[in-house]
Amino acid sequence: MRLWTVHPQYLDTKGLLAAWREGLLAQKVLLGETKGYTNHPQLFRFKNHPEPLQAIGAFxxxxxxxxxxxxxxxxxxxxxxPNPTLEITETTGQLNYEWQHLLKKLAIRSPQLFAEYKEILTPKQHPLFTLVTGDVQPWEIVN
Incomplete structure (x- = not known):
């Protein structure tokens, strides 16, 4: 499961479809409608938001x-x-980590997009997230 901090405009078709599926799964987890993925680290920032269902709705x-x-x-x-106006604070380190992670994926499955994006140093973030300076989040599983 990957609930991207990176703006969805950068996702290839496979990534966008996966983000949709995984976001819907996250919504089910937050509703308590599934036994799996309940402790998945990608859910941390949504579970800890004062309005978790609205946050995943914004995503x-x-x-x-x-x-x-x-x-x-x-x-x-x-x-x-749908369309709630709220935000989650996220770190620049998390955004940058995810950007490098996405670039690795695109290099393999979407070389044209990789060529287009590889020179971007700081991508846009998903509108749900407001950036603050900081490192990769402790919940992130760094490869």
């Missing part, structure tokens, strides 16, 4: 908006709390 809304820009049909009715 999913932006994924769905990106899908619409690409003429994909994601079922937005699956988002329980």
């Amino acid at each position: 999913l809304t932006e994924i769905a908006n990106e899908a619409t820009k690409r003429n994909y049909c994601f079922d937005k009715t699956k988002i329980l709390y």
